[in-house]
Amino acid sequence: SVDPVSRLSKNDIERYSRQLILPEFGVKGQMKLQSTSVLIVGAGGLGCPAAVYLAAAGIGRLGVVDYDEVELSNLHRQILHTSDRVGISKSLSIVRSCQRLNSRVEYVPYHLQLSSDNAMDIISRYDIVLDATDNVATRYLLNDACVMAGKPLVSGSALRFEGQLTVYNCSGGPCYRCLFPQPPPPETVTNCAEGGVIGVVPGIIGSMQALEAIKIGSGIGTSYSQRMLLFDALDGTFRCVKLRPRSQACVVCGEQPTVTQLIDYVQFCGAAATDKEQELKVL
Amino acid sequence: SVDPVSRLSKNDIERYSRQLILPEFGVKGQMKLQSTSVLIVGAGGLGCPAAVYLAAAGIGRLGVVDYDEVELSNLHRQILHTSDRVGISKSLSIVRSCQRLNSRVEYVPYHLQLSSDNAMDIISRYDIVLDATDNVATRYLLNDACVMAGKPLVSGSALRFEGQLTVYNCSGGPCYRCLFPQPPPPETVTNCAEGGVIGVVPGIIGSMQALEAIKIGSGIGTSYSQRMLLFDALDGTFRCVKLRPRSQACVVCGEQPTVTQLIDYVQFCGAAATDKEQELKVL
Amino acid sequence: MLPITVEFSGGAELLCGNVKKHDVELPKQDTKWQIRNLLVWIKDHIIQERPELFLVGNTVRPGILVLINDADWELMGELDYEIQEKDRIVFISTLHGG
Amino acid sequence: MLPITVEFSGGAELLCGNVKKHDVELPKQDTKWQIRNLLVWIKDHIIQERPELFLVGNTVRPGILVLINDADWELMGELDYEIQEKDRIVFISTLHGG
Ligand SMILES: [Zn+2]
Numbered sequence: 001s002v003d004p005v006s007r008l009s010k011n012d013i014e015r016y017s018r019q020l021i022l023p024e025f026g027v028k029g030q031m032k033l034q035s036t037s038v039l040i041v042g043a044g045g046l047g048c049p050a051a052v053y054l055a056a057a058g059i060g061r062l063g064v065v066d067y068d069e070v071e072l073s074n075l076h077r078q079i080l081h082t083s084d085r086v087g088i089s090k091s092l093s094i095v096r097s098c099q100r101l102n103s104r105v106e107y108v109p110y111h112l113q114l115s116s117d118n119a120m121d122i123i124s125r126y127d128i129v130l131d132a133t134d135n136v137a138t139r140y141l142l143n144d145a146c147v148m149a150g151k152p153l154v155s156g157s158a159l160r161f162e163g164q165l166t167v168y169n170c171s172g173g174p175c176y177r178c179l180f181p182q183p184p185p186p187e188t189v190t191n192c193a194e195g196g197v198i199g200v201v202p203g204i205i206g207s208m209q210a211l212e213a214i215k216i217g218s219g220i221g222t223s224y225s226q227r228m229l230l231f232d233a234l235d236g237t238f239r240c241v242k243l244r245p246r247s248q249a250c251v252v253c254g255e256q257p258t259v260t261q262l263i264d265y266v267q268f269c270g271a272a273a274t275d276k277e278q279e280l281k282v283l
Numbered sequence: 284s285v286d287p288v289s290r291l292s293k294n295d296i297e298r299y300s301r302q303l304i305l306p307e308f309g310v311k312g313q314m315k316l317q318s319t320s321v322l323i324v325g326a327g328g329l330g331c332p333a334a335v336y337l338a339a340a341g342i343g344r345l346g347v348v349d350y351d352e353v354e355l356s357n358l359h360r361q362i363l364h365t366s367d368r369v370g371i372s373k374s375l376s377i378v379r380s381c382q383r384l385n386s387r388v389e390y391v392p393y394h395l396q397l398s399s400d401n402a403m404d405i406i407s408r409y410d411i412v413l414d415a416t417d418n419v420a421t422r423y424l425l426n427d428a429c430v431m432a433g434k435p436l437v438s439g440s441a442l443r444f445e446g447q448l449t450v451y452n453c454s455g456g457p458c459y460r461c462l463f464p465q466p467p468p469p470e471t472v473t474n475c476a477e478g479g480v481i482g483v484v485p486g487i488i489g490s491m492q493a494l495e496a497i498k499i500g501s502g503i504g505t506s507y508s509q510r511m512l513l514f515d516a517l518d519g520t521f522r523c524v525k526l527r528p529r530s531q532a533c534v535v536c537g538e539q540p541t542v543t544q545l546i547d548y549v550q551f552c553g554a555a556a557t558d559k560e561q562e563l564k565v566l
Numbered sequence: 567m568l569p570i571t572v573e574f575s576g577g578a579e580l581l582c583g584n585v586k587k588h589d590v591e592l593p594k595q596d597t598k599w600q601i602r603n604l605l606v607w608i609k610d611h612i613i614q615e616r617p618e619l620f621l622v623g624n625t626v627r628p629g630i631l632v633l634i635n636d637a638d639w640e641l642m643g644e645l646d647y648e649i650q651e652k653d654r655i656v657f658i659s660t661l662h663g664g
Numbered sequence: 665m666l667p668i669t670v671e672f673s674g675g676a677e678l679l680c681g682n683v684k685k686h687d688v689e690l691p692k693q694d695t696k697w698q699i700r701n702l703l704v705w706i707k708d709h710i711i712q713e714r715p716e717l718f719l720v721g722n723t724v725r726p727g728i729l730v731l732i733n734d735a736d737w738e739l740m741g742e743l744d745y746e747i748q749e750k751d752r753i754v755f756i757s758t759l760h761g762g
């Protein structure tokens with residue numbers, strides 16, 4: 001959904017020279033990447049590193065969705081925001097920082113909450129979606145919307161000293177609902193405001209999300225369809241595990257889907273699509 | 284070598300709240316971190332993510348060494364520089380970007396080439412050193428200086444689609460020379476200018492360097508003494524391998540060291556401590 | 567005795583006194599040890615609080631992923647899988663933070 | 665026949681036609697297969713160009729780290745290590761870029 005790029009400018013060749021000389025990537029990979037659009041949902045600890053590395057690599061268009069404004073307690077992990085932007089829109093803040101690094105990318109900030117009403121319209125304009133959100137309801141919403149729109153979903157999450165990464169709905173692999181047909185009980189769900197997080201953990205997972213999006217966009221393909229990366233920062237270990245295949249019985253991506261349009265995900269999950277309430281409780 | 288911090292300000296408590304609530308880190312870990320100084324040598328693809336996550340977490344003092352100026356071909360991976368800073372000092376550029384994120388850190392930019400003449404003086408002012416350089420001669424220089432000064436050396440490297448990470452001279456583990464007593468033949472050494480690199484690969488390794496430095500600084504301790512992380516971005520795999528212990532025969536950290544002051548590392552390695560010459564060859 | 571390793575992560579370890587790795591020896595029994603039996607054994611011997619956040623009915627609660635030797639348990643037979651010596655069985659609470 | 669896996673990374677694979685992973689079967693021989701024999705076998709059967717960038721004298725050149733089943737070969741006896749079936753032996757050229 002970006003106009004295909006058929007040649008690189010002199011400026012592009014200089015800027016991207018260090019990746020152009022990689023045989024596995026090359027001029028062809030660069031042109032594909034510049035013809036690719038990526039939507040990042042969540043402008044927080046995962047969204048910041050994901051956005052900056054996609055911008056640096058020269059993605060064609062980068063959309064960033066977040067309804068929230070920058071807070072001081074974000075800055076220990078959300079590295080594209082700045083102290084003097086406390087109170088301004090996070091999606092706009094990310095776009096401003098990325099623009100200074102690479103103005104050759106087209107940026108689209110969305111200062112809104114992704115919902116069942118607007119998700120299909122926004123997602124349909126992008127080739128790849130990154131789940132960098134912080135709540136269960138939006139994760140199910142994004143999954144269903146990506147299945148319906150036929151977009152790969154590069155999903156990252158982080159909490160405390162741990163991170164997880166996988167790619168849903170890509171290369172025939174499973175979707176989020178194939179793995180988790182039922183949402184978790186709300187009392188088992190912890191967010192970063194309640195549970196805390198070491199800032200560089202979403203940094204590493206968000207960077208991995210950028211990597212997998214770059215691999216998909218440039219034609220190399222992802223390593224994480226039907227596989228999940230588990231990262232434990234306390235003991236410094238990474239583990240890659242094999243997941244189940246796509247489920248024929250999946251209500252959204254299966255043979256006879258019963259969920260064919262977006263539903264009420266707050267009701268489905270029994271939990272709000274924001275961590276604001278809990279934040280108030282902690283502060 | 285930073286004045287010990289004995290209490291957190293109200294601003295600190297809000298800014299760092301998400302890591303303060305982690306029992307393994309806590310107020311004690313935060314105060315230790317704010318009493319810790321880190322020197323990053325190399326303000327490139329590894330140095331940028333390492334610097335920004337150390338700054339975000341609230342390290343006490345951050346020194347950044349680089350003799351070089353920002354170039355357009357750096358920007359696909361060196362995410363703290365900006366298009367309008369092409370031509371200015373890289374160490375200064377990193378400091379300016381980090382300052383906007385967290386002005387409560389003390390920053391020291393060093394616009395110079397680390398050498399046998401200045402290394403001991405600079406390194407002695409810091410608690411932890413990060414090797415984020417791009418050439419063999421500086422890697423041996425940094426190793427020897429850290430052994431002589433008794434500082435842990437968090438070493439990262441990246442090229443093409445691969446990255447490596449380990450921590451030398453820490454918790455009784457080996458140093459760089461224990462593993463590599465002899466330098467590699469110059470014709471086997473490839474740098475990012477010649478070999479290319481996918482930008483987010485040093486992003487992930489540099490973030491891991493920040494993580495290990497944060498773990499050392501906050502008292503958790505590193506997971507990578509006598510262990511090495513090998514990252515392959517093409518197949519998305521991480522492998523953690525066990526290294527040899529400290530060598531009693533090591534010429535710098537062994538029982539009877541023969542290298543007791545810094546030597547001529549360009550001569551030792553048969554290669555210059557810069558990648559400038561090769562860059563000219565490629566462009 | 568059947569020696570295996572049971573691990574908890576992603577927050578599931580908070581139900582077991584914040585201990586992630588448990589080297590356990592399952593006692594001899596007349597029938598083969600299946601995952602269905604292990605779940606009950608874990609509830610009785612490892613879980614220290616709020617067992618309803620681990621087991622619901624006879625299986626793990628929604629949101630916990632079970633891995634048998636680094637593979638999703640659905641690939642291995644789920645509750646019917648017969649546990650082998652030295653198996654590593656991991657219960658991961660999926661994360662949602664970002 | 666002794667089936668093992670030989671891998672190259674960090675740039676060492678460029679000496680072998682850019683192939684990282686090689687499943688090989690070492691032929692039967694009268695004496696045990698040691699790493700010292702494997703190095704020569706690799707030079708003759710896998711390395712396609714500039715063998716002097718792999719072997720110097722009877723050992724690997726400086727800057728190549730040898731791993732036997734994810735452990736530094738120095739922990740395993742280096743050249744004297746006796747190769748076992750299904751061993752994974754990795755030759756990593758250390759990286760210096762940043
Ligand atoms: Zn599905």
Ligand SMILES: [Zn+2]
Nearest residue numbers: 458461533536
């Ligand atoms: Zn040594």
